[in-house]
Amino acid sequence: MSPYTIAVIGGDGIGREVIREGVKVLEAVAGRGLALTFEEAEMGAELYRRTGEDLPRETFDLCQRTDAILFGAAGLPDVRFPDGTEIAPQVTLRFRLELYAGVRPIKLYPGVPSPLRLPAGRTIDYVIFRENTEGLFASRGGGAAVGREVAADTLIVTRKGTDRIARRAFEAALGRRRRLTCVDKSNVFRSYLFFREVVQEVGTEFPEVTLDGAYVDAMAMYVVQRPWAYDVVVVENQFGDILSDLGAATVGGLGMAPSGDIGDRWALFQPSHGTAPDIAGKGVANPTAMILSAALMLRWLGDRHKDPTAAAAGDRIEAAVAEVLVAGGTLTPDIGGRASTAALGDAVASAL
Incomplete structure (x- = not known):
């Protein structure tokens, strides 16, 4: 059923860093009958600080017309609505797109300390x-x-x-x-x-x-x-x-926790972690949850469109992640290594 068009929204903080690795891995797994195109958009606290909008109409429209949504993270502790609550456009999307099933796999991979x-x-x-x-x-x-x-x-x-x-x-x-x-x-x-x-x-x-x-x-x-x-x-x-x-x-922390917010028509896939402003820009965020969320997305596309090629690509991504984690040479600091965000993403892409 491909080609599939994916909405890519980095958001704030480390969301922008890890989503690059998710796209990198998706590009590496594409081919062999799986075609993916990516369209980028903005939402989040930085956008709200700059424009007064956290979820602009053009971003919402993109989410509605693409095949799936790949999202990083949103929200910053010092950027809030007038009522004092934090910016969380991803929660708004859950309600507006009826993404009623929050799917949160909890899995300990060999090579990851618990x-x-x-x-x-x-x-x-x-x-x-x-x-x-x-x-x-x-x-x-x-x-x-x-x-x-x-x-x-x-x-x-x-x-x-x-x-x-x-x-x-x-x-x-x-x-x-x-x-x-x-x-x-x-x-x-x-x-x-x-x-x-x-x-x-x-x-x-x-x-x-x-x-x-x-x-x-x-x-x-x-x-x-x-x-x-x-x-x-x-x-x-x-x-x-x-x-x-x-x-x-x-199972190693939020950097190891993928998620999918799934409805009957639309679905959004993102790491379970937040924007982590304390480490944003340092290149040390763990992209594994983002990469595994991309694998969940491909499996969902495969199930929704009866496309075994997409589902198999999701399985290949998870297998590549497992291979990299057990090898141990490119782990990020949160799981006991010294590798950068990009190095872990490169390792998974190479394993594919």
Whole structure:
């Protein structure tokens, strides 16, 4: 089904640095029946500081007309909206494009240090399916405040939103180890009980998948104590935001954590990390999460368009990343090496 046109948006901070490596690797894997073209656009905090817009119309239009979106990172701590919240156009895109499935793979690759001491024969390889457009994030841009004394935000859980993320998660589990864990706080909050009930209802249509549940506070302990026990996790928006960062810490950090924000028509792929202004411009940011996000993008294109060439290219990128990581000669400082951002990207491109 190629050629595919990819919207490329670097954003702010290290987002601009790592996205260059993502494009570099995509260019290296293209060919053999896979044609990719790239169109660049701007959004983010620097753009807002310069123009007063964080997500201009032309960027949004590009996102709508291209086949997929490859994004770096956005937001800077000193650039905020008048209400005091940070610039986050990627979250705006989730809502406007209905990118309801936040897919966050948590995988420990050989050669990458983990702060956990895993038993012999155990590893970490699970995927978090985060509901992306409801939950506590539904209050973004809203909420209520009474002077400087009281503030409130509302958590929203709907049947439609929970049903569709649950189906995505069950479908993913069918292609993996066929276990799904629903994470919530249903012992205290009615909204989370409703979330679990809808997940359980959807589960009756997937008898091949074993469904269990965990309260979020306990789950934060379990993914440290026995992360190998998990396969696919489905979770509300805010809890998913927190657990995915915790999971990333167990597999080498956010530089090892790719993600996809996926809807029924559009999808955006980005590293889970932020703009890291403390290391921006130093050339030491880890581009692995960006490169693995590009691999996720190709697999999504392959699945959406029934294009095995695109899907295979995504697999080739992940295999090349694994080869470079286990070799160990071009690791960035965050995972124990001394290599630059570009050197790691070059190594993956060469491995292809």
